[in-house]
Amino acid sequence: MCQSCDETRPSRRAVLGQFAAITAALGLGVVPARADAPLVDLPPPGPQDTCPVCGMFVAKYPEWITTVLFADGHADHFDGPKDFFKYLQDMGKYARGRTADQIVGMGVTEYYGLKLIDAHDAIYVLGSDVLGPMGHELIPLMNRADADDFTKDHKGKKEVAFGDVTPDMLVVLDAGGAI
DSSP states (O other), X not given: OOTTSOTTSOXXXXXXXXXXXXXXXXXXXXXXXXXXXXXXXXXXXXXXXXXXXXOOBGGGOTTTOEEEEETTSOEEEEXXXXXXXXXXXXXXXXXXXXXXXXXXXXXXXXXXXXXXXXXXXXXXXXXXSOEETTEEOOXXXXXXXXXXXXXXXXXXXXXXXXXXXXXXXXXXXXXTOOO
């Protein structure tokens, strides 16, 4: 749960699970998520896996897990997309001996469905009122409709694609500033 959230508030995962159970019990069915970004099957972090950027234990934050998988089967896990992008932008510092061309999969946990989706296909919202484990964060969404809804509901400032994330954006997020 994020640093500024009320610790007694249920997680998004719990609320979505309760909603699905209630609608199923009432025979209403659950409206499926609007699926544009493909789901990815990447190994989950273990209890001792730490983020190579900040050192936090990643499994403690399942709603924020982001993963990079290499051809040799090694996976690095992150406690949010912000550190994932820092890693990708400076692999010489954070992934010694590995290069981007060795990566065979990258996934981010999308905000609403809490599923791991392909990081390249997510839409990221910056400058919102939602905080991750490391403060201000890039919020990954599955498609444009979800990103637009999130931006409106959570005061997002900017929507960007994977290739549009810059080091300057990460610096501003770290400083807690508006994008």
